[in-house]
Amino acid sequence: MxxxxxxxxxxxxxxxxxxxxxxxxxxxxxEPEWAALxxxxxxxxxxxxxxxxxxxxxxxxxxxPSLIAKVRQADLVICSGAQLEIGWLPALLQKANNRNVMPxxxxxxxASSYVLRLNATTDLDRAKGDIHPQGNPHIQTNPHNIAVxxxxxxxxxxxxxxxxxxxxxxxxxxxITAWNxxxxxxxERAVDLVGRRAIAHHRSWVYLFDWLGIEEVANLEAIPGLxxxxxxxxxxxxxxxxxxxxxxxxxxxxxxxxSEWLSERTGITAIVxxxxxxGTEEATDLYSLFDDIVAxxxxxxxxx
Amino acid sequence: MxxxxxxxxxxxxxxxxxxxxxxxxxDIDALRAAVAEMRADYDSxxxxxxxRLAVAEQNAAQASFSVQQSTIAAAPxxxxxxxxxxxxxxxxxxxxxxxxxxxxxxxxxxxxxxxTEVIMQANVDDKFRAWLTAAIALEDGESVIEIExxxxxxTALPAGFGARFGRFASGIGYLNDKHxxxxxxxxxxxxxxxxxxxxxxxxxxxxxxxxxxDLYMELGGEVLQGxxxxxxxxxxxxxxxxxxxxxxxxxxLAGGSYLEIDDxxxxxxxxxxxxxxxxxxxxxxxxxxxxxxxxxxxxVTDKGWYAQAVFQPFQRxxxxxRADELDLDVDSNDPSRWTLMMDWSNSEFSRFRLQVxxxxxxxxxxxxxxxxxxxxxxxHGAHDF
Numbered sequence: 001m002x003x004x005x006x007x008x009x010x011x012x013x014x015x016x017x018x019x020x021x022x023x024x025x026x027x028x029x030x031e032p033e034w035a036a037l038x039x040x041x042x043x044x045x046x047x048x049x050x051x052x053x054x055x056x057x058x059x060x061x062x063x064x065p066s067l068i069a070k071v072r073q074a075d076l077v078i079c080s081g082a083q084l085e086i087g088w089l090p091a092l093l094q095k096a097n098n099r100n101v102m103p104x105x106x107x108x109x110x111a112s113s114y115v116l117r118l119n120a121t122t123d124l125d126r127a128k129g130d131i132h133p134q135g136n137p138h139i140q141t142n143p144h145n146i147a148v149x150x151x152x153x154x155x156x157x158x159x160x161x162x163x164x165x166x167x168x169x170x171x172x173x174x175x176i177t178a179w180n181x182x183x184x185x186x187x188e189r190a191v192d193l194v195g196r197r198a199i200a201h202h203r204s205w206v207y208l209f210d211w212l213g214i215e216e217v218a219n220l221e222a223i224p225g226l227x228x229x230x231x232x233x234x235x236x237x238x239x240x241x242x243x244x245x246x247x248x249x250x251x252x253x254x255x256x257x258x259s260e261w262l263s264e265r266t267g268i269t270a271i272v273x274x275x276x277x278x279g280t281e282e283a284t285d286l287y288s289l290f291d292d293i294v295a296x297x298x299x300x301x302x303x304x
Numbered sequence: 305m306x307x308x309x310x311x312x313x314x315x316x317x318x319x320x321x322x323x324x325x326x327x328x329x330x331d332i333d334a335l336r337a338a339v340a341e342m343r344a345d346y347d348s349x350x351x352x353x354x355x356r357l358a359v360a361e362q363n364a365a366q367a368s369f370s371v372q373q374s375t376i377a378a379a380p381x382x383x384x385x386x387x388x389x390x391x392x393x394x395x396x397x398x399x400x401x402x403x404x405x406x407x408x409x410x411x412x413x414x415x416x417x418x419x420t421e422v423i424m425q426a427n428v429d430d431k432f433r434a435w436l437t438a439a440i441a442l443e444d445g446e447s448v449i450e451i452e453x454x455x456x457x458x459t460a461l462p463a464g465f466g467a468r469f470g471r472f473a474s475g476i477g478y479l480n481d482k483h484x485x486x487x488x489x490x491x492x493x494x495x496x497x498x499x500x501x502x503x504x505x506x507x508x509x510x511x512x513x514x515x516x517x518d519l520y521m522e523l524g525g526e527v528l529q530g531x532x533x534x535x536x537x538x539x540x541x542x543x544x545x546x547x548x549x550x551x552x553x554x555x556x557l558a559g560g561s562y563l564e565i566d567d568x569x570x571x572x573x574x575x576x577x578x579x580x581x582x583x584x585x586x587x588x589x590x591x592x593x594x595x596x597x598x599x600x601x602x603x604v605t606d607k608g609w610y611a612q613a614v615f616q617p618f619q620r621x622x623x624x625x626r627a628d629e630l631d632l633d634v635d636s637n638d639p640s641r642w643t644l645m646m647d648w649s650n651s652e653f654s655r656f657r658l659q660v661x662x663x664x665x666x667x668x669x670x671x672x673x674x675x676x677x678x679x680x681x682x683x684h685g686a687h688d689f
Contacts, residue, residue, distance in 0.1 A: 055583045055585065062689055065546075066518070066547070073518075097465055102430075144359075147363045148366040180360065
């Protein structure tokens with residue numbers, strides 16, 4: 001009887017195994033760009049899951065049961081950090097009971113900790129809106145940042161799965177060579193964008209603008225994180241009706257109305273840019289993300 | 305002699321030059337073109353190399369910054385002020401103006417200062433986290449500080465286990481461990497008010513286990529001090545929660561729980577929650593349906609339930625309706641109520657709510673209005689589902 005129970009248990013265990021046998025590491029990424037990067041660097045050994053889609057504002061996500069269940073099974077949690085996920089990630093970590101991904105362990109990584117963050121401030125008055133004291137968290141819009149995070153992420157994968165260290169190293173070398181070549185190409189294609197002036201819905205693009213030499217002349221949000229007001233849009237209309245800006249930019253999850261309204265009155269082209277992988281039909285991976293960003297910006301400039 | 309040779313060479317050259325130049329013109333052009341091509345090629349190669357160098361330099365600059373960062377903070381944490389040595393402190397301000405047309409109501413009217421919640425929390429070290437909620441309130445003109453929650457949580461248990469000890473809100477039901485500033489209405493539903501005195505707080509130990517599956521499955525249990533004198537630790541609870549997503553727009557949570565207080569009273573709760581947001585983009589538009597059924601048994605069995613729906617059609621504005629009812633064993637007058645609410649939030653830190661309730665206590669009906677405010681400052685923890 002006891003033996004039979006043992007055998008049944010063994011069979012049950014074996015039946016449960018194949019589900020986890022494929023991937024060595026489960027990566028829980030807060031945003032699609034980090035899931036895509038983990039996929040590039042982990043080859044077949046990494047199973048990457050993104051908690052958000054490109055059509056969601058990663059600042060406002062519910063700490064859903066499905067996400068807690070995913071964190072419970074993760075070997076590595078990678079997020080942008082700089083308080084982007086402050087409204088939901090702490091709740092996931094607290095409920096997931098997974099000590100391997102708690103802050104301070106190798107299984108927890110905040111990508112923005114490793115790049116030079118822009119817009120950091122010590123003025124933390126909430127009257128000024130959604131303030132990120134550690135700087136702007138949307139670091140993924142500069143491909144040089146992706147290159148830096150790739151090195152750190154690959155190191156983490158190797159630390160967590162030491163047996164396959166060489167494998168991850170090979171994938172990293174392959175990725176970084178291709179990535180640096182791609183950067184050259186994007187920079188070549190974006191030469192006409194240098195010195196152009198952009199109006200952004202939210203301060204989502206400071207790293208992109210910094211990279212391409214675009215000047216951010218205004219935001220549609222009067223106060224970061226709060227919806228654009230009619231008064232502020234009116235002010236922008238009079239300010240830019242005689243030119244002064246080349247393009248109005250928003251992310252797919254931001255309301256279209258304010259930028260279309262301003263575009264109609266000023267004649268400045270309004271466009272949607274993918275903020276991350278999946279943000280547009282064209283942006284299906286990290287490479288096509290930047291292909292599409294550069295193409296759409298060029299398109300808007302040539303429109304004038 | 306020399307001059308002769310030289311001059312003759314010049315002569316010969318002079319004689320042949322037109323022909324040579326004629327014959328080699330094409331070759332020189334070709335050579336020139338080749339040189340130009342080579343130069344262009346080199347130029348582009350050099351430019352290419354320069355660009356590569358620039359990319360490598362920029363990556364290296366970023367990388368050296370990142371190395372610098374990681375030596376400053378060997379293990380970059382949440383980085384939030386909450387992980388600095390000072391605890392994250394937040395204060396929630398609440399109050400309301402209330403009016404009722406009930407005759408002989410013993411409920412207070414006019415302006416009422418609600419509980420002011422002071423929340424402090426931080427990691428104790430790498431294995432523990434502590435949380436304090438102190439409620440400051442005015443009772444009969446006197447300031448009272450009540451310790452609502454004061455607990456420590458083990459964050460480094462293996463195999464999906466979590467433990468909390470101290471005084472806390474029991475994990476039973478859905479609303480029981482939600483702070484009053486998280487409620488969708490200005491007051492608790494009738495069964496919570498009647499059976500759990502609002503929320504059931506107690507001291508003791510809570511254990512939770514989360515299954516390693518894509519379907520969220522949480523099991524929990526508590527050993528609690530209980531309300532009576534006795535020898536203590538005479539209350540306990542068990543609870544289970546399951547939840548998941550349906551597509552990208554919907555998510556749900558369901559659970560059942562059982563609480564036994566002092567071996568004499570028991571409360572059973574079943575809850576179900578459905579949340580909808582287009583694209584899962586909560587901020588713009590969302591809808592929540594929530595219902596709970598409670599049963600309290602001591603000498604008699606009392607039942608109660610509520611169901612509520614809250615809709616946010618656009619940013620900042622929410623509208624809600626709630627029905628709640630008690631089915632009391634002894635009292636034949638079963639109270640029931642309809643509540644409508646509307647609230648406006650300037651940001652995630654401030655909210656005003658207008659609420660109208662039609663109360664039927666079994667014999668009379670009355671109306672109640674409330675205008676409530678909820679404002680919070682300082683660090684504010686992430687909210688549960």
